Amino acid sequence: MVARSSEVRPSAVRHSASPGAGGRRRRGAGRLAGLGLGGAALLVLLTGCSVGSSFDGFGWPQGGISPESHRMYDLWIASCIAALAVGVFVWGLIFWCVVRYRKRGNELPVQTRYNLPMEFLYTIAPILIVSVLFYYTAVVQTDVVRITKNPDVTVEVVAFKWNWQFNYRDGQGPEANTVASVLGTSEVIPVLVLPTDRSIRFEETSRDVIHSFWVPELLFKRDVMPGNVRNVFEISKLESEGAYVGRCAELCGSYHAFMNFELRVVSPEKYDQFLAAKRDGKSTQEALSAIGEDPYATTTEPFKTRRNVATFNPDKSHSDPRN
Ligand SMILES: [Cu+2]
Numbered sequence: 001m002v003a004r005s006s007e008v009r010p011s012a013v014r015h016s017a018s019p020g021a022g023g024r025r026r027r028g029a030g031r032l033a034g035l036g037l038g039g040a041a042l043l044v045l046l047t048g049c050s051v052g053s054s055f056d057g058f059g060w061p062q063g064g065i066s067p068e069s070h071r072m073y074d075l076w077i078a079s080c081i082a083a084l085a086v087g088v089f090v091w092g093l094i095f096w097c098v099v100r101y102r103k104r105g106n107e108l109p110v111q112t113r114y115n116l117p118m119e120f121l122y123t124i125a126p127i128l129i130v131s132v133l134f135y136y137t138a139v140v141q142t143d144v145v146r147i148t149k150n151p152d153v154t155v156e157v158v159a160f161k162w163n164w165q166f167n168y169r170d171g172q173g174p175e176a177n178t179v180a181s182v183l184g185t186s187e188v189i190p191v192l193v194l195p196t197d198r199s200i201r202f203e204e205t206s207r208d209v210i211h212s213f214w215v216p217e218l219l220f221k222r223d224v225m226p227g228n229v230r231n232v233f234e235i236s237k238l239e240s241e242g243a244y245v246g247r248c249a250e251l252c253g254s255y256h257a258f259m260n261f262e263l264r265v266v267s268p269e270k271y272d273q274f275l276a277a278k279r280d281g282k283s284t285q286e287a288l289s290a291i292g293e294d295p296y297a298t299t300t301e302p303f304k305t306r307r308n309v310a311t312f313n314p315d316k317s318h319s320d321p322r323n
Contacts, residue, residue, distance in 0.1 A: 052077040061219055065244070065265070066235040068144045069219035075140045079133060086129065144220065144233075151234055152198035153271075159204070159211035159224040159248065162255040166192045168275060172201065174230060180278035186305075189297035190261045191284060192246065195271035196238050204231040212250035215263050221249045238265045245299035258303030264293060 052073065053062065058080040064070050101109050154176065156167035163184035169176040184190030194200055204213055206226040214221035222231050248259035266274065270291040277287035285295035 051081065055080075061216060063217060064219045065217045065238055065240050065242075066219075067237065067239070068235055069217070071140050071143055072219055075136055078136070082129070082133065147201070147232060147234055148199060151201035153194065154201045154203065155192065155194070157202050157204045157213050157224060158207060159213065159252075159259075160207035161209065161253050162248070162259040164190045164192075164246075164259070164261045166190060166261075168278070169203070172203070174203075174205075180275055182278075182284045184261060185302075187302055188285070189300055189302055191264050191288060191297055192261060193264045193266060193271060193274050193284075193288070193293075194238060195268040196241055196265055198238075198268060198271075199234060199236050200238065201232060201234045205229075209252050210250050211248045211252050211259070213246070214249035215244055215246040217244045217263075223250055241265045241267065243294075243298045255303065255305070260297075260300040260303075262297035262299050264288070266291065266293060 052058065052060075056062075057073065058077060060073055060076040062073070064073055151172070154169040154172055156169050156178065158165040158167065163186075165184065166182040167178040168180040170179050171177070182190050182192060202213065202222075204222060204224040206224045208226055210226065211224040212221050213224050218235065220233070220235075222233050225231060242265055244263040244265070246261040246263050248256055250256075252259070270293070273291045274287050274293075277290045278284070282290065288295045
């Protein structure tokens with residue numbers, strides 16, 4: 001497949017022996033290489049957040065609120081750009097070959113194979129590409145799952161069918177004490193209040209089955225396991241105040257889809273006041289009101305089971321699903 005003059009058939013030699021054809025081919029290859037380089041340079045120039053947002057994140061969720069989420073997002077965008085650069089180059093080669101070597105007569109075109117430099121390139125280039133992608137993936141992953149010794153805030157996330165409890169802890173690990181707690185009920189969505197600009201550790205445990213703690217804006221979710229497994233992850237800080245819906249992302253039973261909570265990100269000062277109010281025995285709603293925040297979740301609402309005699313055992317006389 002790759003050129004080697006000793007392998008070339010006489011007819012092909014005749015064809016390529018013309019100096020005009022060789023010159024044209026070199027110029028064509030030069031143009032193609034220039035086009036490829038120009039395309040790659042253009043893609044590199046367009047790199048950064050703007051490329052991601054113009055292409056809708058290449059399918060990756062946007063609007064992350066932690067440094068870790070930005071790193072994962074950037075890795076995805078860079079990988080897409082690298083894949084596109086390789087793709088554009090390969091597509092260019094394919095179309096160039098289709099046009100340049102289209103059938104002109106009954107003579108076979110130059111048959112090339114055992115070209116060592118080309119074979120070498122075929123082998124080395126993919127290894128290099130995969131190595132670079134692997135390296136950056138390993139760097140970002142290590143960064144995202146890094147655990148520090150003394151995070152500013154530690155929250156124990158307790159999942160159960162089908163709600164959440166968030167325990168504010170005075171230290172790390174199962175031996176630490178809970179100093180304040182937020183418990184979700186069927187009537188009230190649990191609001192997890194956390195501060196901006198402080199490192200936060202999440203320690204997860206489940207009372208029954210496997211759940212998954214997921215705030216889409218963190219661009220990260222981690223399973224919440226029952227038993228002795230205590231899944232832990234950290235974020236170095238939350239960047240923007242606001243209310244963000246949180247969900248269970250592991251199919252855990254009938255009301256899995258309604259197992260929502262709200263992450264409320266406030267300033268560090270407000271967070272301290274919230275925690276102080278909770279420690280003083282105030283309810284979560286009272287403590288939220290005390291710091292000037294909406295006392296109830298604003299991003300989601302408690303679910304209605306819609307389960308009663310009529311809907312659980314529907315028959316013709318009780319067919320109205322709203323009952
Ligand atoms: Cu669940």
